[in-house]
Amino acid sequence: MDAYRELEGKFAQRAALGDALxxxxxxxxxxxxxxxxxxxxxxxxxxxxLSHRLLIAPEIAExxxxxxxxxxxxxxxxxxxxxRQYARAMAVPSDLxxxxxxxxxxxxxxxxxxxxxxDFESFLPRFQTVLDLTREVGxxxxxxxxxxxxxxxxxxxxxxxxxxxxxxxxxDLSGKLPxxxxxxxxxxxxxxxxxxxxxxFPVEAQKKLGRAMMQRMGFDFSRGRLDVSLHPFCGGATDDxxxxxxxxxxxxxxxxxxxxxxxxxxxYDQGLPSVWRGQxxxxxxxxxxxxxxxxxxxxxxxxxxxxxxFMGPRLAECFGVDESLPGWNAESLxxxxxxxxxxxxxxxxxxxxxxxxxxxxxxxxxxxxxGRLALRDLPEAFNAGIRELLGIEVPDNRQGxxxxxxxxxxxxxxxxxxxxxxxxAAQFASAxxxxxxxxxxxxxxxxxxxxxxxxxxxxxxxxxxxxxxxxREATGHDLSADAFLARARRRYLG
Amino acid sequence: MDAYRELEGKFAQRAALGDALxxxxxxxxxxxxxxxxxxxxxxxxxxxxLSHRLLIAPEIAExxxxxxxxxxxxxxxxxxxxxRQYARAMAVPSDLxxxxxxxxxxxxxxxxxxxxxxDFESFLPRFQTVLDLTREVGxxxxxxxxxxxxxxxxxxxxxxxxxxxxxxxxxDLSGKLPxxxxxxxxxxxxxxxxxxxxxxFPVEAQKKLGRAMMQRMGFDFSRGRLDVSLHPFCGGATDDxxxxxxxxxxxxxxxxxxxxxxxxxxxYDQGLPSVWRGQxxxxxxxxxxxxxxxxxxxxxxxxxxxxxxFMGPRLAECFGVDESLPGWNAESLxxxxxxxxxxxxxxxxxxxxxxxxxxxxxxxxxxxxxGRLALRDLPEAFNAGIRELLGIEVPDNRQGxxxxxxxxxxxxxxxxxxxxxxxxAAQFASAxxxxxxxxxxxxxxxxxxxxxxxxxxxxxxxxxxxxxxxxREATGHDLSADAFLARARRRYLG
Numbered sequence: 001m002d003a004y005r006e007l008e009g010k011f012a013q014r015a016a017l018g019d020a021l022x023x024x025x026x027x028x029x030x031x032x033x034x035x036x037x038x039x040x041x042x043x044x045x046x047x048x049x050l051s052h053r054l055l056i057a058p059e060i061a062e063x064x065x066x067x068x069x070x071x072x073x074x075x076x077x078x079x080x081x082x083x084r085q086y087a088r089a090m091a092v093p094s095d096l097x098x099x100x101x102x103x104x105x106x107x108x109x110x111x112x113x114x115x116x117x118x119d120f121e122s123f124l125p126r127f128q129t130v131l132d133l134t135r136e137v138g139x140x141x142x143x144x145x146x147x148x149x150x151x152x153x154x155x156x157x158x159x160x161x162x163x164x165x166x167x168x169x170x171x172d173l174s175g176k177l178p179x180x181x182x183x184x185x186x187x188x189x190x191x192x193x194x195x196x197x198x199x200x201f202p203v204e205a206q207k208k209l210g211r212a213m214m215q216r217m218g219f220d221f222s223r224g225r226l227d228v229s230l231h232p233f234c235g236g237a238t239d240d241x242x243x244x245x246x247x248x249x250x251x252x253x254x255x256x257x258x259x260x261x262x263x264x265x266x267x268y269d270q271g272l273p274s275v276w277r278g279q280x281x282x283x284x285x286x287x288x289x290x291x292x293x294x295x296x297x298x299x300x301x302x303x304x305x306x307x308x309x310f311m312g313p314r315l316a317e318c319f320g321v322d323e324s325l326p327g328w329n330a331e332s333l334x335x336x337x338x339x340x341x342x343x344x345x346x347x348x349x350x351x352x353x354x355x356x357x358x359x360x361x362x363x364x365x366x367x368x369x370x371g372r373l374a375l376r377d378l379p380e381a382f383n384a385g386i387r388e389l390l391g392i393e394v395p396d397n398r399q400g401x402x403x404x405x406x407x408x409x410x411x412x413x414x415x416x417x418x419x420x421x422x423x424x425a426a427q428f429a430s431a432x433x434x435x436x437x438x439x440x441x442x443x444x445x446x447x448x449x450x451x452x453x454x455x456x457x458x459x460x461x462x463x464x465x466x467x468x469x470x471x472r473e474a475t476g477h478d479l480s481a482d483a484f485l486a487r488a489r490r491r492y493l494g
Numbered sequence: 495m496d497a498y499r500e501l502e503g504k505f506a507q508r509a510a511l512g513d514a515l516x517x518x519x520x521x522x523x524x525x526x527x528x529x530x531x532x533x534x535x536x537x538x539x540x541x542x543x544l545s546h547r548l549l550i551a552p553e554i555a556e557x558x559x560x561x562x563x564x565x566x567x568x569x570x571x572x573x574x575x576x577x578r579q580y581a582r583a584m585a586v587p588s589d590l591x592x593x594x595x596x597x598x599x600x601x602x603x604x605x606x607x608x609x610x611x612x613d614f615e616s617f618l619p620r621f622q623t624v625l626d627l628t629r630e631v632g633x634x635x636x637x638x639x640x641x642x643x644x645x646x647x648x649x650x651x652x653x654x655x656x657x658x659x660x661x662x663x664x665x666d667l668s669g670k671l672p673x674x675x676x677x678x679x680x681x682x683x684x685x686x687x688x689x690x691x692x693x694x695f696p697v698e699a700q701k702k703l704g705r706a707m708m709q710r711m712g713f714d715f716s717r718g719r720l721d722v723s724l725h726p727f728c729g730g731a732t733d734d735x736x737x738x739x740x741x742x743x744x745x746x747x748x749x750x751x752x753x754x755x756x757x758x759x760x761x762y763d764q765g766l767p768s769v770w771r772g773q774x775x776x777x778x779x780x781x782x783x784x785x786x787x788x789x790x791x792x793x794x795x796x797x798x799x800x801x802x803x804f805m806g807p808r809l810a811e812c813f814g815v816d817e818s819l820p821g822w823n824a825e826s827l828x829x830x831x832x833x834x835x836x837x838x839x840x841x842x843x844x845x846x847x848x849x850x851x852x853x854x855x856x857x858x859x860x861x862x863x864x865g866r867l868a869l870r871d872l873p874e875a876f877n878a879g880i881r882e883l884l885g886i887e888v889p890d891n892r893q894g895x896x897x898x899x900x901x902x903x904x905x906x907x908x909x910x911x912x913x914x915x916x917x918x919a920a921q922f923a924s925a926x927x928x929x930x931x932x933x934x935x936x937x938x939x940x941x942x943x944x945x946x947x948x949x950x951x952x953x954x955x956x957x958x959x960x961x962x963x964x965x966r967e968a969t970g971h972d973l974s975a976d977a978f979l980a981r982a983r984r985r986y987l988g
Contacts, residue, residue, distance in 0.1 A: 016540030035716035036734035046510030222529035
């Protein structure tokens, strides 16, 4: 067996451990009994440790040294991903990995308390430890890969993504977003408002609606599931993609659009090419691309006027009510899913105000990692940013800089991918419209032509090329905020 | 770190893989989507391979060589189990492991077809391959451990169990069982028969009944679950013991007694000492002991007159029916759960005819492994055995030698543990009655004193001593059929 084939075997073993971890994590969030939590954490840590040791074994270094490919794009990319994973893993000393891992656990526990009480001061020491250790990791990886610490962290979530790519795009966005937002809010005030349908909306009917929507979008139930968890997510394993949602009987929109969002993620995972399963090149291509696939479904397509025209009239039947009752029509649904309203909480934000939450966090986290901002000054910087971009005052840290779990968990470099994903989704949507009558299809509730385009240009390519190249080849342009802003003007300014 | 501690770390890693496999297997049987089957099989095979390689790594041999313990019973036993697992793993060449593993997959698939059509002939070639390879494994392990091939296989399911222990016990049983059975059947014919309650019995009510029963028996729901699967089992992981059952709306007894049986297994797993979790000495002590814990609950306690006196009157309320309706009383329940009736299917057999099914299989499988019986003569030998011990004719192989999955899967040496477990359960039950008013407790539905005895004498001891020593120390006697036969006479002959 040649070195390259042997490496494929080793990485397939790691993929098996990854699948096991994906299923254990799904189980942990969906149905694990409480008393199993400690043991489950130990089990998962042991599997992660095994996977790490498989990667840094001396024979991997020897094989990577010797390996040659057949010169094809896929094998060449696969070997490059293997080398990249190896380099990242070797860059961080194992005592640093362990120190950060246990600091995260302690920090997360302290954050849960601190958030409840809005108490930033008492959380600061543990938070500082996580930040310091994360910066150390970024520095260590950066030295090996020739990147700044922040770029090294970013690259861990989104391969090839760099601050130098993001900065001009986000600068453009932060320059144009506040005035656009003002325009939209002014326009919205001039429009007549429809009534919303009255609940309660029974969970069983919502479940049926969600499953029907997944089916319509093309989710393959023979290779996946829909379940319930506190925080919706898309997880599971290869050929077994599991999404979750949660139900609120007072409003069916959060569950429905949660399902649509996670189905977007799931279609990407289910659409990856089967021949490369278990190999790095066969994986999805980082956070930005993954988020683009959920947001193109949730934001670009399913909140469109065209899709609400299809969906609106069908809701009454789904909940077994008389469709002539107030609120059970397309226009009411369109208004509800296109409502723009600046708010404090990122996860509740609409399409147009969401980027503002990210821009604030991006500026702060780059400053924190670069050492330009002291952690103790975070609340002030956060509140100033929200004031500047959204025009609202943050009343307490609970609704301010303590609202998200990302930083307390050491996930610096993760936030920008949300908005990069939103911009990518908009750019894809505009590209699809060049060859597909998207509105026509959505008015019929038909996702097939959209799915075909995404499969051809995104899913089937897996990780065979870097993210920015894939976006350029699929859309004809480098990633920018142009499509996002143009589409927003069109949607929200009539 | 000394060698022994290092070994504990290595075996804890294997236990983590074992827990992962336990949960993946549970998931596979309870909720995995069909299309994930192939990939799941690959994932589990990869994890098993990793676990095997962890065990046979050269450093394990070195550590086992060097390791010394503090001389305590638990550490000494733990090291002995490690050596035993290592010796068994090293005894079988990896190409033989792989050959048997793929032969099993092919054999199982062929068996499913052959069983449907009762076609032994066409199944024979693949069956023969599994038998030959299993015998090779038994021979290889036996050479290393100084055991006959059959003993080596047996020892894999039930450490320390030997044909020399089983033979006299089974001889005693097979000598006495047929005449006892005749007596019981004759006696039963003289007794008046109660009516049985009329269904349907809604699944939701059965679920509630099962959960209440588990609670009563002491199942810890914070560290376990009850779910549904085609074939009931007890599985899951450490601190996360999951049992399953299946529901039949025409009869609530199969689900209820299935739950009781699996809860018996689960209580053993949940009762293992927490400090030794993840170490070989902290595991349950083989098949015979495990089966004794399910059967003591199902057969000895919950089919007793005392427990049916408690349970009978409560059933009407549980199903929301008028308790004065025919069949809703203790005597009807007692008759139903103590009904003796020779039949063809092992898994449907009652307490008294079940051992006959095992005696036939044991005689045959020892002959097959020893080469005294040719596989092509299996159907004839099987049918003759059933005729001799149960007095009934086997009409076809589907209801005869093709009914069980064990042999097609290469599980030779597994069957006797079922009946050894039943005998052990009876012997434990008699021992408990020396110090505990079992009937009094069961009449109140109180399992606490029984649980205390089992915890003290079985669960808390885990694998610190060999099975036969544990039985002797718990009951004051070597394992025999005496208690089983005496208790059967008492129960079934009034």
